Amino acid sequence: MAHAHSVLDFQSFSSQTLSAAEVSLIESSVEQFGAPLLLLDCDVIRSQYRELKNALPTVTLHFALKPLPHPAVVKTLLEEGASFDLATTGEVELVAQQGVPAERTIHTHPIKRDSDIRDALAYGCNVFVVDNLNELAKFKAYKDEVELLVRLSFRNSEAFADLSKKFGCSPEQALTIIETAKEWNIRIKGLSFHVGSQTMNPQKYVDAILTCKQVMEQVVERGLPALSTLDIGGGFPVSYSKHVTPIDEFCVPINEALNELPETVHVIAEPGRFIVAQAMMSVASVMGQAEREGQIWYYLDDGIYGSFSGLMFDDAQYPLVTLKQGGEYLPSVLAGPTCDSIDVIAENVMLPQLDNGDLVVGRMMGAYTSATATDFNFFKRAQTIVFNEEAAAQERMIG
Numbered sequence: 001m002a003h004a005h006s007v008l009d010f011q012s013f014s015s016q017t018l019s020a021a022e023v024s025l026i027e028s029s030v031e032q033f034g035a036p037l038l039l040l041d042c043d044v045i046r047s048q049y050r051e052l053k054n055a056l057p058t059v060t061l062h063f064a065l066k067p068l069p070h071p072a073v074v075k076t077l078l079e080e081g082a083s084f085d086l087a088t089t090g091e092v093e094l095v096a097q098q099g100v101p102a103e104r105t106i107h108t109h110p111i112k113r114d115s116d117i118r119d120a121l122a123y124g125c126n127v128f129v130v131d132n133l134n135e136l137a138k139f140k141a142y143k144d145e146v147e148l149l150v151r152l153s154f155r156n157s158e159a160f161a162d163l164s165k166k167f168g169c170s171p172e173q174a175l176t177i178i179e180t181a182k183e184w185n186i187r188i189k190g191l192s193f194h195v196g197s198q199t200m201n202p203q204k205y206v207d208a209i210l211t212c213k214q215v216m217e218q219v220v221e222r223g224l225p226a227l228s229t230l231d232i233g234g235g236f237p238v239s240y241s242k243h244v245t246p247i248d249e250f251c252v253p254i255n256e257a258l259n260e261l262p263e264t265v266h267v268i269a270e271p272g273r274f275i276v277a278q279a280m281m282s283v284a285s286v287m288g289q290a291e292r293e294g295q296i297w298y299y300l301d302d303g304i305y306g307s308f309s310g311l312m313f314d315d316a317q318y319p320l321v322t323l324k325q326g327g328e329y330l331p332s333v334l335a336g337p338t339c340d341s342i343d344v345i346a347e348n349v350m351l352p353q354l355d356n357g358d359l360v361v362g363r364m365m366g367a368y369t370s371a372t373a374t375d376f377n378f379f380k381r382a383q384t385i386v387f388n389e390e391a392a393a394q395e396r397m398i399g
């Protein structure tokens with residue numbers, strides 16, 4: 001790990017509360033299943049999907065499985081009519097098991113083994129992404145079955161993950177790939193990009209869309225077959241500790257830029273974090289405690305190597321709250337259970353005095369949390385408990 005991981009600060013605790021309904025859900029879940037837990041509310045998945053769909057009415061949404069590859073999420077989104085964005089054979093197997101029709105999927109990993117391509121094709125997914133000629137050559141063997149997207153790179157130092165450092169090509173390289181594909185009789189369907197995860201500024205999408213528009217025009221000028229698809233990727237932001245622009249407002253300039261494209265261009269997106277971040281709550285319990293250098297250390301049964309792995313791999317600041325409220329608040333540390341010293345979740349936070357067994361709840365724990373968790377030191381990952389899996393007339397349980 002090149003950088004020190006982030007530790008949650010006081011901001012993450014201020015102004016956090018739990019509703020009476022949430023408290024009773026948390027308490028009854030821990031009574032039934034023990035701790036640590038992740039509580040997944042499928043109704044939040046539904047409402048986030050619908051919100052993004054309303055904000056991008058002309059765009060087909062392919063949920064990117066990577067941030068939360070859970071069967072209940074796939075099932076819920078399938079019923080909502082969503083499409084899916086796959087990157088690995090494991091993800092292909094997960095959507096296949098849930099009965100997702102292959103026509104509703106695309107495979108967007110820019111670098112693949114031949115076996116990855118064959119597994120996706122065997123399932124029926126035939127749209128793939130390339131960003132270089134070495135990768136393009138892998139598709140000579142499958143040229144009659146596949147349609148490809150060429151991924152462009154747009155650097156973004158502000159995002160949680162600048163996905164254009166590792167993947168994507170320049171507009172000039174894209175044109176070379178498209179020309180070479182014509183020589184090799186491989187169909188190019190369109191262009192794609194990912195402006196970076198948790199992108200706060202919609203202008204990043206606007207600039208990328210307008211550059212793609214120019215590339216599409218150059219394709220026609222060079223006498224190559226016109227491109228029919230633009231994939232604007234994921235990256236749509238959610239509010240952790242900082243407020244972010246509501247999604248409908250965020251998407252206004254994006255829709256304006258999309259309106260500049262020829263009507264024949266079908267636009268798709270690959271949202272991940274936006275759909276799932278708000279849908280999970282973490283619940284950890286205090287295993288033990290000690291006083292060290294004027295602070296009370298609480299050792300929880302979940303930490304950096306578990307559900308809070310996003311503090312290492314993502315840059316999220318999860319809002320935390322203790323079930324116990326009131327009494328005297330003292331400077332405290334929340335540490336994870338493993339014997340490693342980097343396993344600290346929050347330092348210098350003012351907490352009520354907790355007893356062993358008391359619960360600490362994290363909000364916004366749906367994206368890049370359990371997905372990147374480990375069983376290090378034999379501390380088993382938190383169990384995920386699913387709520388509202390049936391789309392009845394229920395209420396969101398998690399606010």
Ligand SMILES: *Cc1c(COP(=O)(O)O)cnc(C)c1O
Nearest residue numbers: 064197198234235270271272273
């Ligand atoms: C991770 C990823 C996504 C999802 O990105 P979010 O920032 O979570 O929306 C979409 N597409 C690709 C290719 C990805 O790698």
